Amino acid sequence: MKKQILRFFRGFRYAFNGIFYALHTQKNMRFHASLMAFMFFFLLRYDFFEISRGQFAVLALTCGIVLSLEFMNSSIEAVVDLVSPEYNRLAGIAKDTAAGAVLMSAIAAVVVGVIIMFQPKAFSAMGQFYATHIGELVIVLAAVVAAVIWIFFPRPGVKDPAKDKKDKKDKK
Secondary structure (H helix, E strand, O other): OHHHHHHHHHHHHHHHHHHHHHHHHOHHHHHHHHHHHHHHHHHHHOOOOOOOHHHHHHHHHHHHHHHHHHHHHHHHHHHHHHHOOOOOHHHHHHHHHHHHHHHHHHHHHHHHHHHHHOOHHHHHHHHHHHHHOHHHHHHHHHHHHHHHHHHHOOOOOOOOHHHHHHHHHHHO
């Protein structure tokens, strides 16, 4: 019984390893995660937007789908790189199709977000709020800069095995 419980929790460790791997090595994952973090921050921190619980649930589910497909895309790319280190047209199709699935879900998420969150009064209230609360505006802008740095300039020392493999191949 104890072994089963340990095995069960070990599965969570593996899942979190996958999440951290994707966040550390995949630029698109960091981009999606950053946008979602900002959206949920604004929805939960302020009351600019009039969003029902159902609409919030739809936004959360839509974001979950995008992130899940991004994880699947990362795993498909890793497996394809493993089994087909040399260029192969079918390997390229598999990778492109997986990336296309992420793109389609991201487009759908943007459409859902616009339908739910396009509230001109909310954006006006947000502008008025930040015009009078400069300190909070500076903090939000600093967070945006930090997110851009995190997305496009990942921490040195974090290695992506797939890129290491490509770098070694390019040096030959």
